[in-house]
Amino acid sequence: MLLADLTVFVLGLLVGFEVITKVPATLHTPLMSGANAIHGIVLAGVMLMAAAVSTATGYAVVLVAAAFAAMNVVGGYVVTDRMLTMFDPGARARS
């Protein structure tokens, strides 16, 4: 099981390197912000963890972790979208 997980991890890294080296410097800030939003996926992890807790301390941990992760994922995508709108004059005119 560990080997399967490690395989996924290493392949993910390689695909990441391959895709991201092609992004031009102009878009590096949105790229970082967009990648930042993707690690908000940790919210799914918080949900899985929540399924296993049943104590007051556990609930408190879930509450804080969910708030952190949700802020990360929502804020990350919204801020990236705002930045990218600026690179798209058509979208700016519409908004």
Next chain:
Amino acid sequence: MSAFDSTVQLVLLACAALFVVGLHLMNAPSTARRGNRLSAAAMTVLLVLTALTLVHEQQITVGAVVALTAGTLGGGVAGWFAARRVAMTAMPQLVSLFNAVGGGAAALISLGEALNPATDPDRRPVQTAVSMILGMAIGGLTLSGSLVASGKLAGTLPGRPIAVPGRSWAAGLLGLVVLGLAAVLLTAAGAEVAALSGIGLAALLSGVVLTLPIGGADMPVVVSLLNACTGTAVAMAGFVLRAGVLIIAGALVGAAGAILTKLMADAMNRSLAAIVAGGYGTGDVAVPAAAGGTAAVREIAAADAALQLAYARKVVIVPGYGLAAAQAQHEVVALARALGERGVEVGYGIHPVAGRMPGHMNVLLAEADAPYQQLLDLDEINPQFPATDVALVVGANDVTNPAARRPGNSVSGMPILDVDRSRSVIVIKRSLGHGYAGIDNELYTGRTTAMLFADAKKGLAALLAGVREYAT
């Protein structure tokens, strides 16, 4: 595996693939927004699906549902408002803040796993325990480190390097504490929560100790590095929970952070080790130039500089940290537009480390509606300088220093913009103060260089007024 489980697994795989496609679409400004929206859509599906799975399995307690919902709503709304309201110049600190909470969430997943009464610590696989330790250590370090970085970028903490006495000793000691507690966690069942909390505290302290002594100008690299750390922490959470999609997403972010960190460090001509070691890199040192250097400096009045710009055929504008700090992006674009209306060919030469994050200058200029085709990077703009009548440098220092072409000084070998090869240079700068490399800029004493001593915003406004005087 039931039909439901298989379907869930397939959809999760599709979501992971969409993250990759979304990042891929970020390779061109015309498709980048679609890429980000695709990634966000995949995320939404994935989160809804995860919630559905929990409902389907009916294994979650009411208390946990309440905690989860309240946390998600609260955090989501806070994130939404922060993201809508932030000014483009304040973007780096907000991204760093989001990074901090992401790392914090990953660390808390480790703690949650230890609090889980259903799993028997004695029967937990060693790799899960190791992933928990790593997730807690990396996540905790990212949380506090990113908060310090965010504070430095926002100015709530001083941007200068803050010396931490006995820093390397403290860092080493904290590392040993983490290792010791990790050994306790792996061997003594029952001490898990305590050991993990201890690891978390030590990691939080390490984040502060490691980030405080790094100067503001090096922050872009630090933010990028910590982003890579969060990716890794999320992947660790994936190992703990045996969730492949977390591992994939974490690895993607880890790779993105690692690449950007490397690019930034190269563009600043610094090794990553030197940046992490800290001690310099403030970006705002105002040391008076050496006496010998000031003698040859030629000062120019705004009106004369405007005249020169207005009657040039080709002007290249080089914006730097000073422009970002003064938030003068609208002024510079207004000036470029006025010049363009007079028939002057205008381009922007953008160094990779201009601004406060990788590529931040492009975002600022795009915000002010600078045409994308005019934003040129190092390789595109450098061959154009010999055919440029005026290079207008606004608040950039080390990245224009011709001394970088010679060995034997602190900027040697740094990739620079060849502004000194243009027919004439106008530099808008408040003083002859040094950049973060702490050496004189030979450009300022160059034969073809004129200095316009002013704040970026005021200087550009004066130039614009001057250029408008010659409007036909």
